[in-house]
Each structure stands twice: as C-alpha cells, then as structure tokens.
Amino acid sequence: MRRRPRTPPSPLPQRDGVDPVRVRLPPGEGWATVRDHLVARLAAGDGVVDGMFDAGLVVGADGRPVAPDAAYAPGAYVWFHRPLPDEERVPYPVEVVHCDEHIVVADKPHFLATTPRGSHVAETALARLRRDLGIPTLTAAHRLDRMTAGLVLFTVRPEERGRYQCLFRDRRVAKEYEAVAPYDPGLPLPRTVRSRIVKERGVMAAREVAGEPNAVSRVELLEHRDGRGLYRLLPRTGQTHQLRVHMNALGLPVLGDPLYPVVTAPGPAGDFRRPLQLLARALEFTDPVTGRAHRFVSGRELRAWSSYDAWAAR
Numbered sequence: 061m062r063r064r065p066r067t068p069p070s071p072l073p074q075r076d077g078v079d080p081v082r083v084r085l086p087p088g089e090g091w092a093t094v095r096d097h098l099v100a101r102l103a104a105g106d107g108v109v110d111g112m113f114d115a116g117l118v119v120g121a122d123g124r125p126v127a128p129d130a131a132y133a134p135g136a137y138v139w140f141h142r143p144l145p146d147e148e149r150v151p152y153p154v155e156v157v158h159c160d161e162h163i164v165v166a167d168k169p170h171f172l173a174t175t176p177r178g179s180h181v182a183e184t185a186l187a188r189l190r191r192d193l194g195i196p197t198l199t200a201a202h203r204l205d206r207m208t209a210g211l212v213l214f215t216v217r218p219e220e221r222g223r224y225q226c227l228f229r230d231r232r233v234a235k236e237y238e239a240v241a242p243y244d245p246g247l248p249l250p251r252t253v254r255s256r257i258v259k260e261r262g263v264m265a266a267r268e269v270a271g272e273p274n275a276v277s278r279v280e281l282l283e284h285r286d287g288r289g290l291y292r293l294l295p296r297t298g299q300t301h302q303l304r305v306h307m308n309a310l311g312l313p314v315l316g317d318p319l320y321p322v323v324t325a326p327g328p329a330g331d332f333r334r335p336l337q338l339l340a341r342a343l344e345f346t347d348p349v350t351g352r353a354h355r356f357v358s359g360r361e362l363r364a365w366s367s368y369d370a371w372a373a374r
C-alpha cells in the first residue's frame with residue numbers, strides 16, 4: 061500500500077497566534093497556474109489573490125514566494141496568511157488553571173471562541189494562549205462553544221496531541237457543567253435524558269429527532285431560589301449543543317440562550333450583556349502520557365445565580 065507523502069512543515073511562522081493557511085494542490089486539469097486555483101478556491105476575487113501574489117505572500121515549501129504564473133503542480137503545497145478580520149475584543153481574560161510540558165488547562169470566558177473559525181480568528185482562546193504563553197505548538201484537544209465559559213484542555217507537543225484527543229473520543233474524561241435555568245417544582249430530578257440530536261450544516265440550532273439515542277445527559281438540581289435553579293449537568297456523550305437541547309426539552313432553557321427555545325438575532329458587535337449561563341465547571345481524567353490523575357475546577361461564577369439583578373440589568 062502506497063503511503064501518502066509526508067506533509068512538509070510550514071515555512072511561515074504564526075501571526076498573532078494564528079497558523080498560516082496551507083493548501084495542497086489537488087489532482088485536476090482545470091487550472092493552468094497556482095493563481096487560477098487559488099482564485100477558484102478562495103472565492104475572494106481576482107484582485108485579492110493577485111494582491112497576495114504581488115506582495116509575495118504566497119510561498120512554497122522552500123519559503124520562497126510563488127510567482128503568479130507558476131505552473132499548477134498537483135500534490136504541491138503553498139502557504140499564505142489570510143488578512144485577519146476586524147474582531148471585537150472580548151474584554152475578559154483567559155485564566156490558566158494548569159500548565160506543564162504536556163498540557164495547558166484554561167478557564168475560558170463567555171463569548172470567546174476556543175479555536176479560529178469563521179469570523180473569530182485572533183480573538184480566540186487558542187490564539188491568545190499561544191501569544192501569551194509563547195507556545196506556538198499549542199492545540200485544543202476538544203472544543204467548547206463560544207457562548208459557554210469554563211475549562212478547555214490544550215496540548216503542548218504535536219506528537220502527543222492524538223493521545224489526549226482520544227480521551228474525549230473514547231469518553232474517558234469526566235465532564236461536569238453548571239447552569240442556571242428556570243425552576244420547576246413539578247419536574248422530578250435528578251434524571252438522565254436520552255435522545256437523538258442532529259445538527260445540520262448551516263442551521264444554527266440542533267434538534268431532537270426520532271431514532272436511536274446518541275446523546276445522554278444527567279441533570280441534577282443543586283439549589284433553587286426565586287424561581288431559578290442551579291443545576292449540575294453531566295454529559296455522557298458530546299453532541300453539539302447537547303446540554304442546551306436537553307435542558308430546553310425539559311422545559312428548563314438555560315438563561316441567556318440565544319438559540320433555545322427560540323433563535324434570536326445576534327446583538328451588535330461588542331454586546332457582551334447577559335452571557336449564556338452555562339459553565340464547564342470541572343474536567344477529570346487520567347493523563348495518557350504521565351499517568352497522573354487530574355481534576356481541574358473552574359474558578360468562574362454564573363452571574364445569574366450569584367447576582368441575578370446585575371445579570372438581568374446588563
């Protein structure tokens with residue numbers, strides 16, 4: 061069996077904690093030059109791509125600029141940095157809970173994306189930590205929703221990344237969340253919720269459908285007062301928006317949720333009022349590299365529980 065050629069290392073450094081874009085030229089006869097392929101692939105317009113070539117921003121594996129008329133060579137690689145979008149800075153810090161030569165555990169604030177995606181690039185937990193800690197090899201072992209605060213595990217060494225990612229794939233990480241939601245005295249708790257959740261591409265909200273369950277969550281009530289409850293949520297699986305979907309299905313939508321039960325229009329850029337009251341409180345696992353037993357706990361609080369009037373007035 062023929063092995064795929066090894067991907068060459070990037071000749072470009074990170075910029076603001078963000079990796080350059082790497083493009084492998086696929087097989088095909090539709091492009092005469094590298095430029096033609098990038099125009100079709102990026103859908104950014106001829107002028108944008110031509111400007112990148114004119115400025116020498118598109119480079120090959122040797123780090124040298126690629127000429128705009130360079131012949132198309134299937135299997136070759138090129139790299140470049142896309143212009144960073146204008147991003148509103150999330151005015152809350154990323155707290156480092158633990159840092160060693162293998163992993164970094166960060167306590168992410170609400171509104172900050174975990175990794176670069178879409179319009180969130182430099183203003184992400186990963187990019188910030190790479191810059192602040194000076195660890196360009198840092199990578200997220202899993203992802204936390206932008207609207208959710210709490211603990212995220214990052215890996216330091218590329219060669220160890222897969223072992224930590226397998227912890228989440230194989231469900232060997234005990235995850236504990238907290239949420240603030242309405243209190244229903246008629247709803248028996250604790251209980252385990254099981255359902256089948258699907259998340260369609262291009263649709264913001266996930267939904268439950270008939271079929272074999274693929275999402276399991278345990279819901280426990282910790283306290284209640286003034287019509288609100290503080291809940292402990294223990295996901296046994298990791299479907300997109302799983303906890304938010306299950307809480308909504310119980311008639312207990314998480315306070316501040318812009319998607320459940322109703323999708324609401326996003327606020328203006330820089331609107332950080334009323335964050336989703338969902339927090340990844342704890343991560344517990346056995347380190348696959350060192351064998352150490354870890355339990356990490358977030359130091360953040362859910363404002364709608366500790367100071368509801370202040371949260372509601374924002």
